Amino acid sequence: MKLKKLIAIGLATVLTFSLVGCGSKDSKKDTKETATKTESTKSSDDASASKLDYQKVVFGETGKDLSTTIKFFSHKTDLKENGTYDKLIAKFNETYPNIKVEVEATTTYADDALLRLTSDNWGDIMMIPAVDKNELSKYFMPYGTYDQLSTQYNYITNWMYKGDVYGMPSAANAQGIVYNKKVFTDAGITSIPKTPDEFIAALQAIKDKTKAIPLYTNYAAGWTLGAWDAYIGGSATGDADFQNRVLPYQKDPFADRKDGTGPYALYKILYDAVNKGLTEEDYTTTDWEGCKGMINKGEIGCMALGSWAVSQMQAAGDNGADIGYMSFPISVNGTQYATAGPDYCYGINAKSSDDNKLASELFVKFMVEQSGLAFSEGSLPIVKSDTKLPELFSAFQGVEFVVDTPAEEGKEDILNQVNTESELMINAGGNTKVAEIIEHAANKDESFDDIMADWNQKWSDAQDSVGVDVTK
Amino acid sequence: MDTTKNLQQQKKPFDFMKWLKSRKGQQMVVIITFMFVPLLLLAVFTYFPFVEMFKFSFYKMKYIGDREYVGLDNYKQVFERKDCFSALKLSLYYMGGSVVQLSLALYFATLLSFKTKLGNFFKGTMFFPFLINGIAIGFIFKFFYTRGFVFDTVLQWCGFNLDHLPYWLQNQSINNISLVGASIWRYFGQNMVLFIGAIMSVDAQMYEAAELDGANKCQQFKYIIMPSIKTIIVLNMILSITGSLSSFEIPFVVTGGNNGTGTYFVIMNKIAHVTQKVGLASAMAIVLLAIILVATLLQKLFFKYFFNDGTEDNAKVKKSRKKNLEGAN
Numbered sequence: 079m080k081l082k083k084l085i086a087i088g089l090a091t092v093l094t095f096s097l098v099g100c101g102s103k104d105s106k107k108d109t110k111e112t113a114t115k116t117e118s119t120k121s122s123d124d125a126s127a128s129k130l131d132y133q134k135v136v137f138g139e140t141g142k143d144l145s146t147t148i149k150f151f152s153h154k155t156d157l158k159e160n161g162t163y164d165k166l167i168a169k170f171n172e173t174y175p176n177i178k179v180e181v182e183a184t185t186t187y188a189d190d191a192l193l194r195l196t197s198d199n200w201g202d203i204m205m206i207p208a209v210d211k212n213e214l215s216k217y218f219m220p221y222g223t224y225d226q227l228s229t230q231y232n233y234i235t236n237w238m239y240k241g242d243v244y245g246m247p248s249a250a251n252a253q254g255i256v257y258n259k260k261v262f263t264d265a266g267i268t269s270i271p272k273t274p275d276e277f278i279a280a281l282q283a284i285k286d287k288t289k290a291i292p293l294y295t296n297y298a299a300g301w302t303l304g305a306w307d308a309y310i311g312g313s314a315t316g317d318a319d320f321q322n323r324v325l326p327y328q329k330d331p332f333a334d335r336k337d338g339t340g341p342y343a344l345y346k347i348l349y350d351a352v353n354k355g356l357t358e359e360d361y362t363t364t365d366w367e368g369c370k371g372m373i374n375k376g377e378i379g380c381m382a383l384g385s386w387a388v389s390q391m392q393a394a395g396d397n398g399a400d401i402g403y404m405s406f407p408i409s410v411n412g413t414q415y416a417t418a419g420p421d422y423c424y425g426i427n428a429k430s431s432d433d434n435k436l437a438s439e440l441f442v443k444f445m446v447e448q449s450g451l452a453f454s455e456g457s458l459p460i461v462k463s464d465t466k467l468p469e470l471f472s473a474f475q476g477v478e479f480v481v482d483t484p485a486e487e488g489k490e491d492i493l494n495q496v497n498t499e500s501e502l503m504i505n506a507g508g509n510t511k512v513a514e515i516i517e518h519a520a521n522k523d524e525s526f527d528d529i530m531a532d533w534n535q536k537w538s539d540a541q542d543s544v545g546v547d548v549t550k
Numbered sequence: 551m552d553t554t555k556n557l558q559q560q561k562k563p564f565d566f567m568k569w570l571k572s573r574k575g576q577q578m579v580v581i582i583t584f585m586f587v588p589l590l591l592l593a594v595f596t597y598f599p600f601v602e603m604f605k606f607s608f609y610k611m612k613y614i615g616d617r618e619y620v621g622l623d624n625y626k627q628v629f630e631r632k633d634c635f636s637a638l639k640l641s642l643y644y645m646g647g648s649v650v651q652l653s654l655a656l657y658f659a660t661l662l663s664f665k666t667k668l669g670n671f672f673k674g675t676m677f678f679p680f681l682i683n684g685i686a687i688g689f690i691f692k693f694f695y696t697r698g699f700v701f702d703t704v705l706q707w708c709g710f711n712l713d714h715l716p717y718w719l720q721n722q723s724i725n726n727i728s729l730v731g732a733s734i735w736r737y738f739g740q741n742m743v744l745f746i747g748a749i750m751s752v753d754a755q756m757y758e759a760a761e762l763d764g765a766n767k768c769q770q771f772k773y774i775i776m777p778s779i780k781t782i783i784v785l786n787m788i789l790s791i792t793g794s795l796s797s798f799e800i801p802f803v804v805t806g807g808n809n810g811t812g813t814y815f816v817i818m819n820k821i822a823h824v825t826q827k828v829g830l831a832s833a834m835a836i837v838l839l840a841i842i843l844v845a846t847l848l849q850k851l852f853f854k855y856f857f858n859d860g861t862e863d864n865a866k867v868k869k870s871r872k873k874n875l876e877g878a879n
């Protein structure tokens with residue numbers, strides 16, 4: 079019995095000691111960390127005034143003697159696998175032979191990036207994932223103020239907080255629909271549909287006159303459904319303010335506007351297409367890699383995807399010339415609009431050393447301005463002086479490009495908060511709700527109006543809980 | 551505990567160094583040094599994160615950014631939201647599947663533990679799925695169930711008409727059954743191997759004696775094998791019930807949890823990682839833990855009162871061992 083007691087006492091002491099040990103270690107680490115944090119921010123503040131000013135960094139002149147290794151975490155697995163990144167880095171090293179660039183890419187980028195961000199040493203350059211804007215300065219280095227940078231670059235408003243720009247776009251997309259020109263002509267469609275009714279009629283014609291699947295939903299891949307959210311701003315309303323300045327504050331934004339515009343009309347196209355059997359017969363087993371070849375061969379009429387997808391569809395077979403890109407079929411007062419905006423943006427780690435920051439700036443500058451990567455991927459020009467439009471936007475004649483205006487200062491977080499609270503996640507990975515539209519449309523168990531009423535309800539509840547002043 | 555220690559010290563002067571060198575002291579040192587590392591690992595990597603998660607469940611928080619204390623609000627939501635708690639209904643499919651799975655496993659285990667032609671080959675093939683990575687199995691079944699692919703082709707060989715076959719993953723009345731099928735295929739081999747192991751330990755003379763008494767194979771199974779492996783059957787049942795409450799990989803990979811196939815874990819993952827409601831997801835995890843504990847307890851009680859199973863013997867042994875110890879002291 080004595081032995082037992084002794085063991086118990088011994089164990090208790092060991093455990094308490096171990097806990098105390100952990101606690102003190104942790105607190106020490108914390109103080110150290112905060113100490114280095116304040117130091118690093120101080121030093122970077124001083125330095126950014128002189129050396130790290132992105133606009134004063136000139137590619138090929140600044141920092142020729144730099145010798146360091148930077149790590150780049152990217153979402154583009156295809157560019158890594160086909161060696162494009164390697165080629166570009168080799169080209170970069172012709173000018174800066176001593177800056178070594180290591181690239182890492184994953185297919186589940188959006189989740190991985192957020193997880194890694196919480197650890198401090200994730201590398202030097204990252205495509206900025208969905209973080210709250212007031213957290214930006216904690217993780218990323220500012221490139222400069224919007225007022226200065228906007229004279230030189232387009233689409234830099236996405237990751238802007240209090241006038242500072244934290245993300246440099248890797249590419250800019252316009253939102254539209256990828257389609258196979260031959261399928262459309264075979265079905266007797268001569269002019270590109272401009273309204274939801276024309277579009278549904280065109281899909282019906284494809285179904286009746288050809289063997290192709292009119293609209294391929296890409297339901298199974300999940301993330302592909304997020305493309306439908308991208309039309310909600312400019313394409314569906316023609317209003318540059320809609321996404322950031324109207325949507326978070328509007329009462330019932332998903333209500334029917336009765337004029338074939340707005341979010342209601344946008345999602346109704348999908349619901350109707352599925353409901354009328356104008357999509358593939360088994361949506362649960364769609365195949366993202368397979369669909370590229372299918373649209374190339376003319377087995378698919380069209381798909382709702384950003385312009386970045388076009389080059390992949392063209393490369394997937396022998397009929398690349400058949401692939402075209404058209405504006406989203408919603409017209410506001412007779413004019414078609416297309417949302418244009420940046421893809422993922424390069425962000426530079428605020429906690430990297432000054433050398434690595436400068437090297438990262440040089441690399442970002444190279445990628446954005448010198449590499450020609452964006453143009454070859456079908457991107458709209460990011461540098462203002464560059465006016466060359468890629469070939470694929472030839473069908474966008476008469477279409478106005480709309481760039482979403484950023485939220486008012488101090489209100490940058492509101493949309494994100496309402497989004498997460500309502501779980502609709504508009505333009506923030508909210509694939510589930512689009513998937514549900516398809517499910518309800520196919521099973522015919524909930525009407526479209528009910529779905530939209532449900533969304534309005536969720537949106538209002540979220541606005542309440544966040545404490546937004548709702549305007550009519 | 552400190553007080554008892556003090557009392558002991560007051561009784562007689564305590565020479566720590568001398569005690570340390572004594573046999574008992576050495577024993578103590580060895581015990582503590584050996585226990586320290588595993589206990590530390592257990593505390594740091596299991597209990598500490600668990601306590602943290604428990605704390606999270608009372609906050610409204612994202613991975614990064616500020617936290618706000620909300621009390622029991624998250625727990626209330628778990629029961630109020632229609633996608634959280636009701637996702638547990640899907641577990642009924644998986645529980646039903648586990649009954650099929652265990653009976654299949656028991657059946658094949660019994661067959662294979664007698665002399666069977668190519669016995670080892672069948673054991674190998676049936677155990678093989680368990681060795682494949684769960685994600686890979688997900689992809690296999692995604693193509694397996696695709697319209698006009700493997701499963702449909704096989705059924706067409708059997709004379710079914712493709713037009714009369716359902717969409718295995720789209721039709722909401724059967725897609726969960728399809729997924730459960732995949733889950734059975736994966737796990738039944740493991741159960742079978744466990745059963746075979748248990749059956750092997752049955753004394754072969756029992757069969758001989760039974761045969762002499764004129765018992766047929768069915769009777770041998772009922773009166774010799776079943777009673778001998780009750781413990782392992784109960785264990786397997788507990789494992790598969792908890793497993794079916796927490797099924798994740800197959801629905802996550804095959805359907806992404808869409809189309810009415812989102813099990814509790816898939817929904818929890820979505821809430822934690824897509825909408826970043828970490829507090830709510832933590833609360834869901836705690837609720838599930840409570841449910842699993844209750845389910846296990848109920849099962850134990852059930853078997854204790856309705857079947858006189860092997861576990862009772864263990865309890866008896868423990869009791870007698872305790873008595874012996876007390877007597878010795």
